[in-house]
Amino acid sequence: MSNPSKQRGTAWESAFVAYLREHHNPDARRNVQMGAKDIGDVDGYFLHAAELKAEKSITLADYIAQANRERIHAGQPFGCAVVKRRMKGVADGYVVRDVRTDVRLMNRLFDMENGLRVVDPQLYEALDKRHREAA
Template sequence: MGSKDIGDVAGYYLHAAELKAEKTITLSDYIAQANREAIHAGEPFGCAVVKRRMKGVADGYVVRDVRTDVRLLNRMRDAEDLLKEYQFDVWFEHDRHHREAA
């Protein structure tokens, strides 16, 4: 979409996702592009989805810069704190489920 590109795929929750499958990986370029596209798309986060050579997409990487990752984790923490405060039983089951999945 040119100078106002909004990412390569829709539906990656809260993210503008830049998809890459290249022989030479340049993370800094991918992240800069994803962050620009997040602004254009009105999404709070940008990330690059990088396919590994000779592997399936599920074996690839999702990459974001530390600044973006901290903002994402802070958002998740704040959301969990709100849920814990207002619906403790729901939060407790949510937390238990995700701890077991790890």
């Protein structure tokens, strides 16, 4: 691969997938590009079409528009851009979405947590404790 920008992008996607496999979903993988019907760069980021960017100049509006288009193609409820932070590792990168998408995500999380709290309070408490400690 002779294009340095493409090499940086591929390295960022691979590093993000490795991070997801360790901390989120062992089945995460890079997607094959599909042109006009692209479904995001990574599969396995729960409920999301993820558009990964490792660029010197960051253009959030373009990234979010692309992620929102690709989430429709991927059949996912949410789109996000995962932006590499210069000179930092994956855990210090940024996950970015527009406010509309974030509010939909928070509403879903709120409804699911409240539903679990009603159906199985002990499980809710255990999961809440686990995730608070992980932060």
